[in-house]
Amino acid sequence: MFSEEQVLKSLSKIIHPEKRKDIVSLGMISEIESGENGISLTLTPEKSNDPFISSIRSTIVRTLKEALGPDVVINEIKVQPRVIVGKKTEKKREVLPFVTNIVAVSSGKGGVGKTTIAVNLAIALARNGYKVGLLDADVYGPSVPKMFDAEKYKPEVKRENNVDHIIPLTKYGVKVLSTGFFVDPAEAVIWRGPMASNFLKQLITQGDWGVLDYLLVDLPPGTSDIHLTLVQEVPVTGAIVITTPQEVALADAIKGISMFRSDKIDVPVLGLVENMSWFTPAELPASKYYIFGKDGGKKLAEKMNVQLLGQIPLVQSICEGSDNGQPAALGDSITGNAFMELAGKLTGSVDKRNKDQSPTIKLQITK
Numbered sequence: 001m002f003s004e005e006q007v008l009k010s011l012s013k014i015i016h017p018e019k020r021k022d023i024v025s026l027g028m029i030s031e032i033e034s035g036e037n038g039i040s041l042t043l044t045p046e047k048s049n050d051p052f053i054s055s056i057r058s059t060i061v062r063t064l065k066e067a068l069g070p071d072v073v074i075n076e077i078k079v080q081p082r083v084i085v086g087k088k089t090e091k092k093r094e095v096l097p098f099v100t101n102i103v104a105v106s107s108g109k110g111g112v113g114k115t116t117i118a119v120n121l122a123i124a125l126a127r128n129g130y131k132v133g134l135l136d137a138d139v140y141g142p143s144v145p146k147m148f149d150a151e152k153y154k155p156e157v158k159r160e161n162n163v164d165h166i167i168p169l170t171k172y173g174v175k176v177l178s179t180g181f182f183v184d185p186a187e188a189v190i191w192r193g194p195m196a197s198n199f200l201k202q203l204i205t206q207g208d209w210g211v212l213d214y215l216l217v218d219l220p221p222g223t224s225d226i227h228l229t230l231v232q233e234v235p236v237t238g239a240i241v242i243t244t245p246q247e248v249a250l251a252d253a254i255k256g257i258s259m260f261r262s263d264k265i266d267v268p269v270l271g272l273v274e275n276m277s278w279f280t281p282a283e284l285p286a287s288k289y290y291i292f293g294k295d296g297g298k299k300l301a302e303k304m305n306v307q308l309l310g311q312i313p314l315v316q317s318i319c320e321g322s323d324n325g326q327p328a329a330l331g332d333s334i335t336g337n338a339f340m341e342l343a344g345k346l347t348g349s350v351d352k353r354n355k356d357q358s359p360t361i362k363l364q365i366t367k
Helices: 004-011 053-068 114-127 193-206 225-233 247-261 296-304 316-324 334-356
Strands: 029-035 038-043 074-079 099-107 132-136 157-160 163-166 169-171 174-178 212-218 238-243 269-279 308-314
Touching: 004 029, 004 053, 038 053, 053 074, 099 114, 099 225, 099 247, 099 334, 114 132, 114 174, 114 212, 114 269, 114 316, 114 334, 163 193, 193 225, 238 247, 238 296, 238 334, 247 269, 247 296, 269 296, 269 334, 296 308, 308 316, 308 334
Parallel strands: 038 074, 099 212, 099 238, 132 174, 132 212, 238 269, 269 308
Antiparallel strands: 029 038, 157 163, 169 174
16 A cells, blocks of 8 residues: 555656646645555546546556556546636637738658758758748648657747747747657657547647747648648648658649648648659769659649649758758758749749639537
8 A cells, every 4th residue: 555645756757748747746646545446546637628637547557556556456546637626717818910811831652752842942941031831731641840850859848828838949040849749759659539639729829939920830741630631720721741752642632732632621722842852862963763663643633733842852962961860941952943933833832822823711510
């Protein structure tokens, strides 16, 4: 049998990822019962949709076993959100009021280099003098932190007017927020759809984005709850779809384009980016080997009546730059210039979209 003091002392080592304080001092532990049959307690988060509750529960079990012995039995961990009596209802804040353009970066399937394009495009836009943010919404496979050499970055949270604001990483002229900043990179993110969506909402609404010309949102591959959450939360200016020239990738890209163009979503498709268009060896910079097929993205763009924003070659420097936190768009190489050209094509497409079409309306879902 263990005392309440022993249990609380053990749990005081667990830090809430968002609040940056331990769960005991935050008042999240109550109703501790410790007897011959094991330990039971109640976890009381401030809000019912706290996306970290599941991981905190599993951490509690692991921590108690490490501190009190591997044979300790955890009977039950109830979750009971706190009820705040007499709390005034505040006027709902406008979401991202100082962001001019929100661009979704998507792909029909994984493995086409979507995040590599998103990261390099953001940096290229910043190099062109724009104020840029990058939101890594690929909740289950966040790789943006590695590409920015920021896997150890932990965002600070500041509180103003009773609202918590998450401070993005600022690097290479880009403001960045990612799920990867809040979870252990060695652990899999195992969240149900609503948990992932709620966390994305927090990054959107509580991120201290400030004034931005462009906020790029790196979406998960395919179509999912995350895509719906984004178009429900903010008016997306437009989307770009990433593909390779390979037939299987092109087939999935068609689905991605069709999703954004559907009556329910109705987000303009700004263009298509063909990645890994050809392979160029470092020792033969003038050579092009079309290992995934030739001009598949170009032909699809013509077929779907969308602009081909760029063709990005498959070269070793892009891969190496992504792995070591020095993206290709930082330099004045052939690949760096390709991303600068892509950024110019994107801004032109956005300007034309804003001139010719009315602003996007957030998706309204009624039950």
